[in-house]
Amino acid sequence: MLANLADIHEKMSALEQQLAEPDLMQNQKRYQELMRDHARVAKLCGLHDEYVKVGRDLAGSRELIRDAEDDPELAELAKAEVEWLTERQAELEREIQLLLLPPDPNDSKNIFLEIRAGTGGDEAALFVADLFRMYSRYAENQGWKTEVMSSNPIGIGGFKELIALIAGNQVYSRLKYESGVHRVQRVPETETQGRIHTSAVTVAILPEAEEVDLRIAPNELKFDVYRSSGPGGQSVNTTDSAVRVTHLPTGLVVTCQDEKSQHKNKAKAMLVLRARLLDKMEQERSDKISAERKGQVGTGDRSERIRTYNFPQSRVTDHRIGLTLYKLEQVMSGELDEVILPLNTYFQTEALKGLD
Numbered sequence: 256m257l258a259n260l261a262d263i264h265e266k267m268s269a270l271e272q273q274l275a276e277p278d279l280m281q282n283q284k285r286y287q288e289l290m291r292d293h294a295r296v297a298k299l300c301g302l303h304d305e306y307v308k309v310g311r312d313l314a315g316s317r318e319l320i321r322d323a324e325d326d327p328e329l330a331e332l333a334k335a336e337v338e339w340l341t342e343r344q345a346e347l348e349r350e351i352q353l354l355l356l357p358p359d360p361n362d363s364k365n366i367f368l369e370i371r372a373g374t375g376g377d378e379a380a381l382f383v384a385d386l387f388r389m390y391s392r393y394a395e396n397q398g399w400k401t402e403v404m405s406s407n408p409i410g411i412g413g414f415k416e417l418i419a420l421i422a423g424n425q426v427y428s429r430l431k432y433e434s435g436v437h438r439v440q441r442v443p444e445t446e447t448q449g450r451i452h453t454s455a456v457t458v459a460i461l462p463e464a465e466e467v468d469l470r471i472a473p474n475e476l477k478f479d480v481y482r483s484s485g486p487g488g489q490s491v492n493t494t495d496s497a498v499r500v501t502h503l504p505t506g507l508v509v510t511c512q513d514e515k516s517q518h519k520n521k522a523k524a525m526l527v528l529r530a531r532l533l534d535k536m537e538q539e540r541s542d543k544i545s546a547e548r549k550g551q552v553g554t555g556d557r558s559e560r561i562r563t564y565n566f567p568q569s570r571v572t573d574h575r576i577g578l579t580l581y582k583l584e585q586v587m588s589g590e591l592d593e594v595i596l597p598l599n600t601y602f603q604t605e606a607l608k609g610l611d
Contacts, residue, residue: 260299260351263296263299263303264300266296267297270292270293271293274286274293288360291360295358298354299351299354299355303351305347306344306348306351309340309344310344313337313340313344316333316337317337319333320333320337352607353603356603356606356607359427361431361462362425362427362428362431363425363428364426364462364463365420365422365423365426365462366420366426366427366430366431366461367419367420367421367460367461367463367526367527368387368418368419368420368421368430368458368459368460369417369457369458369460369461370383370386370387370416370417370456370457371416371417371456371457372414372415372454372456373456373457374453374454375439375452375453375454377411377413377443378441378443378452378454379439380409380411380413380414380415381411381412382413382437382454382456382564383413383414383415383416383417383456384413387414387419388587389587389588389589390430390433390589390591391419392589393589393591394421394426397423397424397429398423398424399421399423399424399426401422402419402420403417403419404419404420404513404526404527405417405418405509405510405512405513405524406513418527420463422463427462428599429595431460432595432598433458434458434460435458435560436455436560436561437455437456437458437560437561437562437564438453438456438560438562438564439453439454439455439456439563439564440452440453440563440564440566440567451567455560461531461533461534462530462533463526463529463530464529464530464532464533469529469533471528471532475502475503475504476500476502476503477501477503478498478499478500479498479500480495480498480517481495481497481499482496483496483512483515495517496516496520497510497511497512498510498511498512498517498520498521498524500521500524502528502532505532507528507531509524509525509528511523511524511527560574561573561574562594564586564587565583566583569581569584571586571594573597575598576597576598576601578594578597580593
């Protein structure tokens with residue numbers, strides 16, 4: 256591991272020289288890449304220096320134990336120091352290993368949260384609203400901002416589909432493993448026999464695409480405007496403010512009608528379209544064009560799931576890591592760290608195995 260860090264300070268100096276180049280600000284994409292690299296290498300430098308110091312201190316404490324045969328009290332202090340330093344050395348090794356993993360360029364980005372009702376009719380649509388509240392409260396706890404970009408309400412408090420932008424520090428890094436099918440088991444309010452119904456909702460987490468990530472030519476877009484309508488077909492307003500944008504080369508379509516302003520709806524639709532195009536481009540790079548997205552969100556069938564929310568038992572189970580918590584109320588209130596952090600740890604550990 257130390258061999259991989261032998262020239263870490265030279266890398267730091269080289270990055271600082273590149274960041275000082277006068278023409279760098281003209282290339283925003285390059286600037287952002289260098290800033291991400293600089294932050295990672297700076298942290299590695301600090302960890303490397305501490306790791307070397309802990310190694311020296313550990314060797315000194317072990318030598319002190321050997322030399323303190325006639326001083327039991329000093330020997331005990333040295334043993335305690337060895338124990339603490341050994342633990343700290345192991346912690347530093349893990350932190351360094353994680354930083355040596357190939358960085359995900361999307362980790363620092365904002366995300367689009369897409370939630371869609373799958374199997375289960377109205378119950379699935381109601382659970383879309385429940386999941387959105389859950390993620391919104393979690394975002395609020397993290398100091399992030401949430402903005403609804405597009406929604407398709409059903410009139411009883413649920414949604415067939417809801418798309419939101421969540422902006423803040425390291426949002427994608429924290430939420431990227433939430434993609435997949437979320438299953439809910441509960442008794443609907445309209446159920447007179449007390450039977451438990453099972454419904455499914457799909458969640459997709461897409462990193463926000465910035466201007467530097469991709470460029471879309473104007474002739475690749477087709478815009479349609481129409482009158483917004485709400486649940487039941489009643490008119491929301493009397494102007495053609497709703498916008499449908501189609502990316503002609505790929506056939507991707509995004510609609511937005513939540514705002515009364517056609518200009519605002521167009522801007523929101525373009526943000527979502529850019530994120531979907533970036534997602535598609537990254538899938539193509541890894542030769543998983545349609546299979547990757549289907550693998551991410553599934554078909555909405557209740558048999559495909561990454562997580563189950565069982566209301567009668569107040570239980571949340573993440574099936575990927577076998578995690579079960581009897582804290583459903585807290586989780587639905589946005590207390591997600593006990594679910595999300597173990598997932599991040601699991602996938603980081605799996606990535607480390609791949610380096611062996």
